[in-house]
Amino acid sequence: MSFVKVDATEFVTKLASSDAVPGGGGASALVGAIGAALGNMVGSLTVGKKKYADVQDDIIALKAKSDELQAELLRLVDEDAVAFEPLSKAYGIPKDDPNRDKIMEDALRVATATPLDIMRACARAIDVIEEFAAKGSALAISDAKAPPLRFPTQESELFSARPRFRAQASTCLSTQNTWRTKPTPQTPKKKRTIY
Numbered sequence: 001m002s003f004v005k006v007d008a009t010e011f012v013t014k015l016a017s018s019d020a021v022p023g024g025g026g027a028s029a030l031v032g033a034i035g036a037a038l039g040n041m042v043g044s045l046t047v048g049k050k051k052y053a054d055v056q057d058d059i060i061a062l063k064a065k066s067d068e069l070q071a072e073l074l075r076l077v078d079e080d081a082v083a084f085e086p087l088s089k090a091y092g093i094p095k096d097d098p099n100r101d102k103i104m105e106d107a108l109r110v111a112t113a114t115p116l117d118i119m120r121a122c123a124r125a126i127d128v129i130e131e132f133a134a135k136g137s138a139l140a141i142s143d144a145k146a147p148p149l150r151f152p153t154q155e156s157e158l159f160s161a162r163p164r165f166r167a168q169a170s171t172c173l174s175t176q177n178t179w180r181t182k183p184t185p186q187t188p189k190k191k192r193t194i195y
Contacts, residue, residue: 004074020088025080025115032122033073035146040066040131042136042144048188055135062128062135070123076121080114087111136159 003011003022015022043063046052052059081083087107091098133144 002078004077006179008182017084019085020029021081023080023084025084025118026077028122029073029080029118032118032125033070033077034071035122035129036066036073036125038143039132040070042132042140045140046132046135046137052135052137057133058131062131065128066125067130069121069128072116072121076114076118081119084111085119086167094166096133 003014003026006014015027030052040063043059043066046059047056047063087104087110089102090107091103093103112134129144133141
């Protein structure tokens with residue numbers, strides 16, 4: 001089943017279900033494609049306008065990059081589902097099966113490759129969108145600054161912070177047997193931009 005061929009309601013319903021796929025990677029890829037399309041819309045509204053004639057070649061090049069990124073991210077929606085399926089099945093292998101560790105290792109390697117590709121594509125899309133925002137039509141600038149691409153990058157931020165969080169939580173629980181409510185010196189509070 002191709003998740004990019006179903007309507008939005010069906011995708012969201014499937015995402016909310018107990019099915020193994022689609023998951024966070026596929027959802028992030030779809031949001032990334034939508035964000036890239038919003039940037040591309042700014043380009044479409046800029047091309048051919050006399051006021052932006054001096055940046056038209058740049059905008060046309062950006063539109064081509066954005067077209068490629070949209071297609072790549074949409075492809076990654078389904079690729080993530082295909083890559084995760086073996087891992088979801090591997091979790092069902094009995095723990096005493098002598099082949100379980102090898103199967104799990106192989107499945108994890110495959111399942112983690114696609115989310116990394118999604119994060120890289122989203123990072124490239126952010127660069128393109130920022131350039132659309134800097135050079136594109138002022139009438140559509142809010143579309144280039146809309147938040148959809150913040151979600152996949154926040155997921156990657158959480159992904160990289162998870163080991164630190166576990167270590168800190170373990171320290172907190174072992175030394176005080178309670179959770180700290182204030183940030184520690186090692187984990188300063190970050191200011192977040194809310195759109």
